[in-house]
């Protein structure tokens with residue numbers, strides 16, 4: 001059912017109209033000294049040390065609004081949909097598939113999940129464990145008997161972003177005597193620069209592609225194989241230097257990779273939800289299998305939290321409904337993710353795909369065109385760099401940008417006062433965004449210059465900008481797993497309320513198909529009559545300038 005058909009949607013619209021001019025964070029806090037205690041909640045892992053504390057008190061919500069948001073969750077049957085996802089029903093309706101990334105990390109076995117392939121998950125994990133150990137302890141040798149010192153993951157989208165983000169976020173745990181490289185872009189520069197840093201005798205290529213048909217990945221893998229064979233000469237050596245992570249056995253073996261060097265996963269693992277699967281092999285090599293298992297465990301702990309916690313204290317639900325409040329009622333177009341942890345500098349990039357490929361849809365599951373906003377534009381970067389780049393606009397621009405601030409209590413690198421300085425910024429920004437600075441205060445500070453009205457006005461901060469603050473003890477593998485799963489389920493809840501299929505990605509197809517038909521034209525083959533005059537003109541410009 002479209003989101004607007006729910007009674008609580010109308011209620012929320014009314015609440016927005018009646019509160020939008022009067023609801024201020026300043027008043028909300030002044031009225032209720034217990035607001036922080038009431039609007040904050042902590043998750044602690046059952047099986048791991050994962051912990052996440054969420055302070056959502058700096059949001060433009062009162063009790064009535066929160067209650068209406070919770071009613072929306074109930075009316076949209078989010079809990080039923082969640083249970084259907086967990087139990088393996090084919091909730092990816094357009095592709096007729098189950099959505100079972102939770103089965104990849106069901107480390108306790110508490111989730112009862114039925115689907116072909118689920119029973120094989122432990123077997124693949126065991127394969128990953130043995131292989132990653134063999135690379136790390138150097139018992140796996142290259143074709144000249146040397147241990148592996150370069151690992152190149154070749155993949156794109158979900159077959160790249162997860163491994164990149166996690167190996168960065170958990171760099172503290174990464175084995176430093178192996179260099180990890182990630183090649184995704186079809187631009188030859190990407191693979192060329194990586195190959196310059198590698199030696200064919202000690203390089204392992206991991207070809208990561210669910211479909212094993214993705215143009216970028218197969219082209220980069222072929223270039224790498226050619227580069228490798230220039231030195232190794234004999235094709236039999238490919239087996240020691242190329243492994244595949246895929247659902248497509250036929251295409252993998254046709255490429256020349258031995259089936260026993262293939263790590264299987266299944267069509268019920270969406271690309272952007274796949275780092276928990278064989279796609280995580282580079283992560284397991286980088287941080288060690290035990291840490292990879294902790295990553296899975298932390299995510300599993302959030303899966304259990306999402307399943308078993310009442311919606312009022314359920315972290316993914318809370319983050320999802322607050323997002324909907326701004327996205328659909330306040331008209332916010334974007335949402336910023338701002339981790340105050342340098343290791344997490346790729347976290348927002350990762351969730352650009354995670355969120356935008358999942359919820360960037362305008363057709364409901366029933367085939368109707370939505371008459372409301374769906375997925376926000378996700379962006380962000382690590383603090384404090386963002387402060388010196390785009391925070392100006394968040395504070396004083398004309399757009400409302402809800403933000404998530406994320407920081408760990410403990411750093412992996414306790415040097416001097418760095419961490420407390422970092423955290424003072426992570427705390428100061430949401431405070432400034434929420435409460436701003438009024439004209440009176442500015443005038444007081446300006447003293448004699450207060451007569452300059454323009455100057456006074458330009459120094460006023462309107463405040464009332466909503467934020468969440470997410471605090472973890474430390475970015476450990478388990479806590480990172482929990483954070484990722486938290487955002488995954490937030491995306492799920494929002495998609496469920498918007499009544500869209502968060503698990504297909506039809507929108508990336510058209511451009512891919514067109515690129516295939518344009519490629520021969522860039523070789524001067526065929527005519528350009530099927531293209532617009534603009535694109536035809538550009539093709540001809542290219543042809544007349546190409547050397």
Ligand SMILES: O=P(O)(O)OC[C@H]1O[C@](O)(CO)[C@@H](O)[C@@H]1O
Pocket residue numbers: 156157158159208209210211212213214217271272357505508
């Ligand atoms: O793993 P594959 O099949 O190469 O696909 C890579 C990526 O391409 C997409 O299908 C579209 O961008 C993503 O969903 C996926 O993560």
